[in-house]
Amino acid sequence: MKQIYNFSAGPAVLPKEVLIQAKDELLNYANSGMSVMEMSHRSKVYETILQEAKQDLRDIANIPDNYEILFIQGGASLQFSMVPMNLIKNGKADYFVTGQFAKKAYEEAKLFLDAKVVASSKEQNFTTIPDVANVEIREDADYVYICENNTIYGTKFKELPNTKDIPLVADVSSCFLSEPIDITKYGLLFAGAQKNIGPSGVCVVIIRKDLIREETFNPTPTMLKYKTYADHDSMYNTPPTYTIYMCGKVFKWIKEQGGLVALQKRNSDKAKLLYDAIEQSNLFKCPVDPNYRSIMNVPFVTGNEELDAKFIKEAKEAGLENIKGHRSVGGMRASIYNAMPLDGIQTLVAFMHDFEEREGKIHV
């Protein structure tokens, strides 16, 4: 089998051990004679899969009892609507706009309430994060919204805004489970699975129970109410059963790795290796403010579009897949989620070095 390293921003590389287990169990899970894909979601064997996934996630992310874990379809993008529809009370919400997805969330919220941009890094081309200390948040805002890690730009909030009693809502899609997290700082957080959790097709929503309301935007579709999921343990209708099973396997893998403390150490080491290589290079640059660099998504450029394209092409030939930056920003981006092994980074760094040896003299 061809050895490749997959730097895709999502869907992304999954732990090899998890995939091997999934393969072993594909036709016959736990001697049931069935694939998990074929199981009634109301069966005992599946119920156990779902409950274990929830409990394992609660354990690894240290989720207190006053928070509910929901599995919802539609991706993070559906949360852009569900958040305002469900959290509306005074009809006001304050948004930090730190990239394309934060902006989409803000635009979507305007359909349902008075959404206000309280801080933005647009003028810096989203290469940094606004200072969270001096932001004026409306006292009667229903929530404050951030996208904590910006996949496209490689930025991350290093401190959370102090919203006082106003619930903080965070899209943590691309940083969730990469390091320990203090859930109590959030009212609600959500993560599309396809980065650190599992295959695409489910979004994990963690919500403080007092924010699960009967009264929502009028009208809110039944399938867009958090209460529908909370009341039925994410089984109001048929959930994406296999996808949740895969997420459950990843949660167990995280436990086996030593949990989020161990992963943080590993992820920081991996990111440092790559950032150091970029800093020491005369060819590659990272456009991101050093104070707000993500340890999950690392963008870099040569400053020459043709050369970027050549790098991406040759990297692919060398087995370094999906290293191309998002179509909206260009350049390169290495997404180095939990499941990216250190080997992958080392191979990339060695390839960058070689490429610079070959090309740098001509271009620098």
Add this chain to the structure above:
Amino acid sequence: MKQIYNFSAGPAVLPKEVLIQAKDELLNYANSGMSVMEMSHRSKVYETILQEAKQDLRDIANIPDNYEILFIQGGASLQFSMVPMNLIKNGKADYFVTGQFAKKAYEEAKLFLDAKVVASSKEQNFTTIPDVANVEIREDADYVYICENNTIYGTKFKELPNTKDIPLVADVSSCFLSEPIDITKYGLLFAGAQKNIGPSGVCVVIIRKDLIREETFNPTPTMLKYKTYADHDSMYNTPPTYTIYMCGKVFKWIKEQGGLVALQKRNSDKAKLLYDAIEQSNLFKCPVDPNYRSIMNVPFVTGNEELDAKFIKEAKEAGLENIKGHRSVGGMRASIYNAMPLDGIQTLVAFMHDFEEREGKIHV
């Protein structure tokens, strides 16, 4: 490996050949060095998977060019909202209520428009389908809604209501791809995947292009607009990539089986075998009007709850899984979708016969 037959109503049995292939490819699809679960949805290799799935479905269901195929998350239940939100024009819609899911769809529609029940089989405990010939449909209704096959009750429309120029909307979740279908009779039809299509986590929506509107209920979340999916080829955001890949495999399997004509023959034979066994039995009865029996879901009862429970328990021990009727109606139900082999029905019929030999004398 334990031989079982899985009569689950959904998620349901999948073709063994499909599962074996999925297993073979799980770690390394088409020598990509990646699992399909790890692939960027924007990659060429995944794009091909999606496009082939769409084309194969178009071929087998004979879907004309003026219909769009959309892959949407959230299950059929989300369609209960999306249909009225997207098809609203005059603000009226007429519903046939033939079971729990049709009723849910009707109740949901009332959130967005004036929904009217124009026919119902509630008084017959949903054991039949209302006569479609003499139903008065409002001339200015935006659409007419049916649930074509009622999974819980084992009924199916054998003729479609003549709605004249008003679009017919059908939930075909549990009959789709079981027999040839004339798509042109519908304005919109949708099917949750987890019966005849693939694993749960995606809903296939087939919509006549003129019904894909910019103007929808105000406000409609972006992720709940058909136009969002149509404009972006179901890739506005990350789709449930692996689930769609599995659906694509099932579509290819259907082609290999000889398409929907061949499946209709096989399904009818399977259903006849089971219905005949019930008719010839002195112990088992099918409560469903013989004119409207589904060839996908076959409910039956002994008339004695304790005996039903004994049957279900012993059937399970004999490897006949998920034969229990829906919790709302009790008794037994055999869901015999495309992937249920004839063997499964023969084994069930033989078991029913044995059970009747043992128990019938005492109870009849």
